[in-house]
Amino acid sequence: MSAAQHQAFVLGSVSFVAFFFVICFVLSSRRTKFSDFAACNLVFVAATFYAVALLDISGERTEVFLAIMTELPVVLIVAWICLALAGGLPSHLGARPVEPVARRTWLRKVLEFTPILLLFFVILACVVGLIRPSPAMHLYAPAPPAFFALKALIMIPEGFCSALAALTFILAGRSSGLRGRLYFKNLAFAVGMLGIASIAFESTVVASFRVWASEEGRQGILEKLIALETCFTVVCILAFAAGLSLRYTPTVAGPLLHRLQMGWLHAQEQFESLEWRAVNTGAADRLTTASDAVALACRLRNLPESDTEKALATIRVVAMMKDPSSETRYITPEAARELYELQEEILRDSALSSKISWAVNLRSRAQEYQTVKSAPLHHALRAALDLIDRQDQNSRIQARPLWHWIAAVSAADAKIVDSPAPVQLEGQDGYRTAVEAYCAAKTTLQKLDTDDRERRVEYGRPQTQA
C-alpha cells in the first residue's frame, strides 16, 4: 500500500466513523434535511476514499478522476447549503429562503445559480485533468501547470460560493429581534462556511507551490500549509457540529398555530361579524331596547365599563342564538360552545394567550389591547350558554357577577329566555339587585321616551298669533 493509499484508507475510515456518529447521535436526537444529506454524503466520501485505498492509482488520469471524486462531496455540501439558503430545494422538503435572501432578489438568484456554476467548473476541471493529466493524488510531488488549473477550477468557485454562504449566514444572524440561540447557530454555520472557503483558497495556494516553488523549499512550505489546512478542517467540523447541535424550539408550535388560525380565529371572527351585521341590519330589533336598559342599569349600579360591555355582549349573543333569521343561522349554542372551548384551550397556554392581542381602538393614539380573556365575547359566551342551558328548574344557580344578572333579567324581560324559577335563585341577592337596577333603568328610559315624544309634539304644534 502506497503512502497515498494509506492516507485514503485513514480518511475513508474517519468518514465511516463520522457517518456512524451522525446516524447514532445526530439523526436519532434531531433529524433535519441537512443531517440526512450529510449522512448520505459521508457514505459517499467513505466509499470514495476506500476505492482510492483499494485501487491501484498508478495512472495519472486515474489520479485526476479520484482527486475530483474526493472533492465532489464538499462541492455537493456547498451546493446544497447555497440552494437551501435560497429556498431552492424541492418543495416537498418544505424549503423557504433564509430571511436576508428573501429580502434581496439578487442574492437569491446568485445562490440559486450556485449548483449549476459549481457543476460546470467540476466538469471543466475533469476535462482539463483528462486532457492534461497530473499527479493529483500526491502531496509534495512537483506538478505541471495543468494541476494548478485543475485545482483552481474547482477550488476558486467553491471558495467564492462558500464565502457568499458565510456572508448570508452572518446577515441572517445579525437580523434584529433574533433570539440568542439562533444568532449563535447562524454564526457557527458562517464560521463553518468560512472554514470551507479558507480550505478552498489554501488548496489553490498549495497547488501553486507544487507547480512553481523551487525544489529545496517546497516540502517545508507544503508541510506548513497542509498543517494549516488541517486546522481549518478541524475548525470547520467543530463549527458545523456546534451549529447543528444548537437547538431552538419556538414557544408556539406550528400545528397549534395552524389549528388556532383555522379554528378559533375563524369562529370568533364569524361570531363577531355576524353579530355586528345582525345589529346593523336591524335583524335583531329586540336588542336595541334591551341593550339601552342594560347599559343604563349597569351605570346606575356603578359597574365598570368592561362589565357593561360584557353584559351587552351577553344579551347580543343570547339574542343571536335565539334568533331564527338566516342572518344569524351560524350562531347556535353548539357553535358558541365550540368557540368557548377553543378560547379555553388558548387560555390554558399562558405563554400563547398573553401574546395574542389586538388593538381596541385603531383611531386612538394611546393603544389599548384586547386579548382572548379580556374580550367581552369570552365572558359573554359563558354567560349566554349559562342562560340558554338553564334547563333543570330544580337545581340552584351558582353565584354570578352583577353584570351577568342584569343581562339575565334583560333577556327574560325581552322574552328571549325564560325567567329563572324562585327555587333556582335561593340565596342569590345579586339577582334581586339586578332586577331593581333594571326596573329603575327601564322606568327612566320610558320617562325619557315620553318626555321626548311630548317635546316633539310641542315643537310640531303650529304657533298661534298672540
Place this chain on the structure above:
Amino acid sequence: MPKRGFGNVLWKELGRPWRQLRDISGARSGCHEPRSLLTAAEFQEELAILGLSCRRFDPKDYADALGDYLNICINIHVIPDEWYPELSRRLAISGRLGEIRYSERLTLAAIFVPGSLPPLVLTLTILHELGHLAAGDLLVDPSEEVGGSHHQHSEEAEFATASTRKGKKLARGFPFAEEALREREANLRASYALFAGCLGNESPYAYAMYSVL
C-alpha cells in the same frame, strides 16, 4: 449539418403537442400557471420582504411597509358611526365589513371601515383589504374575472390564476381568477398577519426563516 437539422426538426416536432396544449389551455382561460392557496410559510417570506419578519406589528405598520414596497400611499379610515351612520348599515346589508378604493394613477389606496366593528373584526377587516393589495387582486383585468360559487377545497389543491395589469404586487404568484378564492386568500393573509404581528420572533414560521439547516 444535416444531422443538426434533423435534431432541430425532431425537437420541434416533439415540443409541438406540448406547446399546442399549453396554448389551448391558456387561450381558453386566459390564465397563468395554477397555484395553491398561500401558506403561512409563504406569507412569512412576504413579511421578510417587507422587513417585518421577526417583529411585532399592527395593521398600520403592515400598511406602511406594504405602501413603501408598492410605492403607493395607503390610508386607513376608521369612520365613527356618529360621522356617517349610514355606512355601517349599508355595509352590513351588502354583506361586507369594509371597502378598499385604489387608484393606480394617483398611487393611492384608501381603506374604509366602520368604527362600530368589534376590535378583532376591525383589525382582520383592515388586514383583509391590505391582503388584496399585497396579492395584486386589484390589478386583475375585469375581463379575466371568473365568477361562480366556491366550495371548500383542500389546502394543496391548485387553482387557475388570472393575468394582471402592469403594476407592483408583493405576492410571488398571480391572483386567482375566481373571486371567491381571492377573498379566501385575503382572509388567510389577514389571519397569518394577525398571528405573525402578535408573535413576532416567537412565531414558528419566523424561526424557520433563520434556521435552514
